[in-house]
Amino acid sequence: MSxxxxxxxxxxxxxxxxxxxxxxxxxxxDHLLTPRRVARVAAxxxxxxxxxxxxxxxxxxxxxxxxxxGRIGAVERAAFLATSTSVxxxxxxxxxxYAEPFHVSSQLASLDHISIGRAGWVVSEEVRPEAARAWxxxxxxxxxxxxxxxxxxxxxxxxLWDSWEDDAVIRSxxxxxxxxxxxxxxxxxxxxTYAVKGPAIVPRPPQGQLVVLGRPGxxxxxxxxxxxxxxxxxxxxxxxxxAAGTPRTFAEVEVALDTVDATADERVADLERHAPxxxxxxxxxxxxxxxxxxxxxxxxxxxxxxxxxxxxxxxDLPELxxxxxxxxxxxxxxxxxxxxxxLRTHLGLERPANxxxxxxxxxxLEETR
Amino acid sequence: xxxTDPLDVPRPDAQLHFGVFFQGVNHWTxxxxxxxxxxxxxxxxxxxxxxxxxxxxxxxxxxxxxxLREVDGQIHDLDITGRPDAIxxxxxxxxxxxxxxxxxxxxxTFNEPADLARRLSGLDLLSEGRAGWNVVTTDNAWTGANxxxxxxxxxxxxxxxAEEFLTVARALWDGWENGAVSGxxxxxxxxxxxxxxxxxxxxxxxxxxLAPTLPRSAQGHPVIFQAGDSGEGRDFAARNADVIFSAHGxxxxxxxxxxxxxxxxxxxxxxxxxxxRILPGTEIIIGATEEEALEKKRWIRLQQVTPATxxxxxxxxxxxxxxxxxxDGPLPKEDPVVAENDGSFGARRIADPRKVVAEWRExxxxxxxxxxxxxxxxxxxxxxxxxxxxxxDKFAHFxxxxxxxxxxxxxxxxxxxxxxIVDLLVPALxxxxxxxxxxxxxxxxxxxxxxxxxxxxxxxxxxxxx
Numbered sequence: 001m002s003x004x005x006x007x008x009x010x011x012x013x014x015x016x017x018x019x020x021x022x023x024x025x026x027x028x029x030d031h032l033l034t035p036r037r038v039a040r041v042a043a044x045x046x047x048x049x050x051x052x053x054x055x056x057x058x059x060x061x062x063x064x065x066x067x068x069x070g071r072i073g074a075v076e077r078a079a080f081l082a083t084s085t086s087v088x089x090x091x092x093x094x095x096x097x098y099a100e101p102f103h104v105s106s107q108l109a110s111l112d113h114i115s116i117g118r119a120g121w122v123v124s125e126e127v128r129p130e131a132a133r134a135w136x137x138x139x140x141x142x143x144x145x146x147x148x149x150x151x152x153x154x155x156x157x158x159x160l161w162d163s164w165e166d167d168a169v170i171r172s173x174x175x176x177x178x179x180x181x182x183x184x185x186x187x188x189x190x191x192x193t194y195a196v197k198g199p200a201i202v203p204r205p206p207q208g209q210l211v212v213l214g215r216p217g218x219x220x221x222x223x224x225x226x227x228x229x230x231x232x233x234x235x236x237x238x239x240x241x242x243a244a245g246t247p248r249t250f251a252e253v254e255v256a257l258d259t260v261d262a263t264a265d266e267r268v269a270d271l272e273r274h275a276p277x278x279x280x281x282x283x284x285x286x287x288x289x290x291x292x293x294x295x296x297x298x299x300x301x302x303x304x305x306x307x308x309x310x311x312x313x314x315x316d317l318p319e320l321x322x323x324x325x326x327x328x329x330x331x332x333x334x335x336x337x338x339x340x341x342x343l344r345t346h347l348g349l350e351r352p353a354n355x356x357x358x359x360x361x362x363x364x365l366e367e368t369r
Numbered sequence: 370x371x372x373t374d375p376l377d378v379p380r381p382d383a384q385l386h387f388g389v390f391f392q393g394v395n396h397w398t399x400x401x402x403x404x405x406x407x408x409x410x411x412x413x414x415x416x417x418x419x420x421x422x423x424x425x426x427x428x429x430x431x432x433x434x435x436x437l438r439e440v441d442g443q444i445h446d447l448d449i450t451g452r453p454d455a456i457x458x459x460x461x462x463x464x465x466x467x468x469x470x471x472x473x474x475x476x477x478t479f480n481e482p483a484d485l486a487r488r489l490s491g492l493d494l495l496s497e498g499r500a501g502w503n504v505v506t507t508d509n510a511w512t513g514a515n516x517x518x519x520x521x522x523x524x525x526x527x528x529x530x531a532e533e534f535l536t537v538a539r540a541l542w543d544g545w546e547n548g549a550v551s552g553x554x555x556x557x558x559x560x561x562x563x564x565x566x567x568x569x570x571x572x573x574x575x576x577x578x579l580a581p582t583l584p585r586s587a588q589g590h591p592v593i594f595q596a597g598d599s600g601e602g603r604d605f606a607a608r609n610a611d612v613i614f615s616a617h618g619x620x621x622x623x624x625x626x627x628x629x630x631x632x633x634x635x636x637x638x639x640x641x642x643x644x645x646r647i648l649p650g651t652e653i654i655i656g657a658t659e660e661e662a663l664e665k666k667r668w669i670r671l672q673q674v675t676p677a678t679x680x681x682x683x684x685x686x687x688x689x690x691x692x693x694x695x696x697d698g699p700l701p702k703e704d705p706v707v708a709e710n711d712g713s714f715g716a717r718r719i720a721d722p723r724k725v726v727a728e729w730r731e732x733x734x735x736x737x738x739x740x741x742x743x744x745x746x747x748x749x750x751x752x753x754x755x756x757x758x759x760x761x762d763k764f765a766h767f768x769x770x771x772x773x774x775x776x777x778x779x780x781x782x783x784x785x786x787x788x789x790i791v792d793l794l795v796p797a798l799x800x801x802x803x804x805x806x807x808x809x810x811x812x813x814x815x816x817x818x819x820x821x822x823x824x825x826x827x828x829x830x831x832x833x834x835x
Binding site: 022025026027028029030032033034035038039059060061063067068069070071072073075076077079080081082083084099100102103106107109110111113114116130133134135136137164168169171173175176177178179180181184193194195196197198199201202203 | 400401409410411415434435436437443444446447448449450451452453454456457458460461462463464465479480481482483484487488490491492494495496497514515516517518519545550551552553554556558559560565575576577578579580581582583584675676677678
C-alpha cells in the first residue's frame with residue numbers, strides 16, 4: 001500500500017470495548033480504579049508504540065443498573081497519565097453538551113502544559129436525557145441542539161486557548177510589569193445559549209491549540225484536526241475519509257484477537273453470554289494478529305491513522321504489542337512516536353498561529369528560517 | 370531546646386501541621402529575581418510538592434480564580450498571573466508523590482455537584498485517599514461573565530448554595546456502600562447488587578437525579594477546607610469543614626481568639642472542639658541570625674512591593690489611579706474616594722479608607738517614609754521572620770496553647786522557596802517534639818488526625834464526642 005505510514009491510537013477506557021470486558025480482565029473489579037492499574041495499561045500502550053491513547057467518558061457511569069461499573073473522569077486520568085508516561089499522546093473524551101466551556105478549556109490547556117504538548121481532546125456528546133438530570137440543566141434535546149452545543153463549546157474552548165499570546169509573560173523588571181496586557185484578549189463569545197468573556201486563566205497551551213478529534217457530522221469539519229471516521233469495510237471508510245474535510249483522518253477499528261488461551265471468536269462468545277457487543281457500524285476484526293496487520297496495511301493511504309478499540313485490554317493489548325505493532329513498524333506501515341515531540345508533530349500538524357496575534361514573534365521566527 | 374513543662378500548656382502533645390500554597394497570583398510571589406521560575410512549568414509544581422513531601426507536610430494546596438484580575442477595567446499586569454486548573458494539576462502530581470495531601474480550591478457557584486464531586490472523587494482515588502477540597506463561593510456577575518449562567522446568584526445566597534452543594538456532594542460520595550466493588554475476579558457482578566444508590570435531591574439550589582459513578586476512597590470523603598472569615602463563613606466552617614484557613618496566624622492573641630471563637634461555634638453545632646484543624650496562611654522567612662532574617666525580609670519586601678505595586682496597593686486604598694506618581698516620593702495629597710464594588714480585584718477597596726489614610730500620613734511623616742516605604746511598613750502584612758530555633762519555639766508555643774494547628778505556607782519564591790523551611794525549620798520543630806518524624810498514615814485525613822467524614826458518624830458518636 002502507498003501513502004504515509006499510519007499513526008496508531010488506542011482507546012483505553014475501563015477493561016476494554018466490550019461492556020462485559022471486566023469479566024475477562026486479569027484483575028478483580030476493585031483494582032480497576034487504582035492508580036497502579038491506570039498507569040500500567042497506559043505504560044503498556046506507550047511501550048507498544050502507540051502514538052495516542054484516548055479515554056472515553058461521560059456524566060453517566062458505563063453500564064446500566066444493575067450492571068454499573070465505576071469510572072474516574074477522563075481529564076483526571078489523563079492528567080495522572082501525563083506524568084506517568086513520557087512519549088504517548090493523551091486525549092480524554094470530554095462532551096460539552098452540558099459542561100462549562102470555560103472549565104473545559106482550562107482543564108485541557110492545563111493537560112497540555114502538564115504533558116508538555118502531548119494532549120488532545122476527543123469531542124463527544126451527552127445523548128441520554130439522564131445526563132441533563134445529573135448536570136441539573138435543561139435538556140439539550142435532539143441532534144441539532146447537541147451539535148449546536150458542541151460547535152459553540154469548541155469555538156469557546158479554542159478561542160480561550162488563543163486568548164493569551166505565547167509571549168504574554170514579559171517579566172519586565174524595569175517597568176514592574178509581569179504581563180503585557182495587550183497580548184491578552186477577551187474572547188467576547190456570544191452564542192445561542194450563553195456568552196463567555198475571557199481571557200483564559202491558563203496561559204496558551206504549548207501546542208498553541210490541542211489536537212481536536214471528533215466525528216464528522218457531529219462537529220463541523222473546520223473545527224477538527226482529526227476526523228474519527230467509521231465504516232464497516234474499507235470501501236465505506238475510503239468514502240468517509242475522502243468526505244471528512246479535516247487535516248487528518250483516523251479510522252475506528254474494533255479488535256478481538258486470538259490469544260494462547262482462546263480464539264477471538266471464543267472470547268467474544270464468552271462475553272456475549274453477558275451483554276451484546278453492539279456494532280456502531282465500525283470496522284471490526286475478530287481473528288488472528290496477522291489478519292489484523294493485513295487489514296491495517298490496507299488502510300494505509302486511505303486514512304492517516306487508526307484508533308483501535310480492543311475487546312479486553314488485558315488480553316488484546318499484549319497481542320497488539322507482541323505481534324501486530326512490531327509487524328507494522330518493521331515494514332514501515334506505521335511509525336512509533338519519537339520522545340520529545342508534541343502530539344501535533346507526531347501527526348504532522350503545524351503549530352497554529354494565534355487568531356488574536358498580529359505579527360507575533362513566533363511567526364516571525366518561522367519566516368526567517 | 371527544653372520542652373515547655375506539659376502542666377503549663379493545654380495541649381502538651383499537640384503537633385504542628387504544614388501545608389504549602391503554590392499561589393500563582395498576588396504580589397507575594399517574587400518574579401523579578403533570577404531564581405524565580407516559571408509559574409506554569411509542570412517541573413516546578415513537581416519540585417515544590419516533592420520538597421513539601423520531603424518535609425513531611427500534610428498538604429500541597431492550589432488556589433483558583435475564575436477570571437483574571439482587573440483594575441479599573443484593565444487586566445492587572447504587575448503580579449504573576451496564569452495558573453493551571455487545580456484538580457487537573459493535582460491529578461498529575463498524584464503520580465509523582467505518594468503521601469502528601471492534594472488540595473484543590475473549587476468554586477460552588479460556577480460548578481455543578483455531579484461534575485465537581487466526581488472530579489474530586491477521581492483525584493481521591495488516583496491519590497489513594499489524599500484529596501482535599503477548599504470550598505469557595507464567588508458570586509459576582511463579573512466572574513459569572515465566563516460561565517453559562519452568568520451572574521445568577523445573590524450575594525446572600527452564596528453560602529446557602531455552598532452548603533446545599535456539599536450536601537449533594539456528600540450524598541454522591543456516600544452513594545456506594547463500603548466494599549461495593551467485588552474483590553474477586555470471578556464475581557457475578559462488578560458492584561454488589563443494590564450497593565449503588567441513586568441520588569435524588571430537590572432543594573432551592575439543586576434538583577438532581579443521578580447515579581454516582583465512583584466508590585469511596587481510602588479516606589471516605591475528600592477532606593473539606595474552608596477559608597471564610599466573616600461570622601457566616603466561620604459558622605459554615607463549624608458545620609461543614611475539616612480544616613479552616615485563616616488570616617489569624619501572625620499575632621498570638623489574635624490567633625488564640627480566633628481559635629477560641631471557632632471552638633465555641635463547634636460546640637454550638639454539636640461537634641467536638643478538636644474536630645476542625647486551624648491552618649492560617651503565612652509566609653516564613655528564615656535567617657541564621659535574627660539580623661540576617663530581618664535583612665532578608667527587607668530584601669524580599671522590596672522585591673514584592675515594586676514601585677508600581679506600591680502605587681497599585683495605594684491606588685486601591687485611595688480609590689484613585691496613582692500609576693503616574695512617584696513611589697519614592699511622598700503620599701498623595703488627595704483624599705480617598707469610596708467606590709462601588711463589582712467583584713473585580715481592583716474594586717476590593719478598604720472599608721474605611723479615610724481613617725487608614727490618616728494613619729498612614731501620620732506615621733509616614735513621623736518616620737519620613739516614602740509612599741513605597743509606607744506601603745511596605747503599613748500595607749498588607751503577613752508572616753513570621755526569625756531563626757530556625759526562634760521560630761520553632763514560637764510555633765511550639767502557638768500550637769501547644771491551642772492558638773492554631775499549623776500553617777499553610779506561601780513560598781515567596783518558586784520553586785526553591787520552601788527549601789529553608791524543610792531543611793532548617795522542620796528539624797528544629799522535630800527536636801522540640803512538635804513535628805512528625807515520619808508519616809504515620811497514607812491519607813490526608815490521617816495526616817491531619819481527623820475523624821471519619823461527618824456523614825459517616827452515628828448520632829451517638831457525635832454526642833459522645835461532644
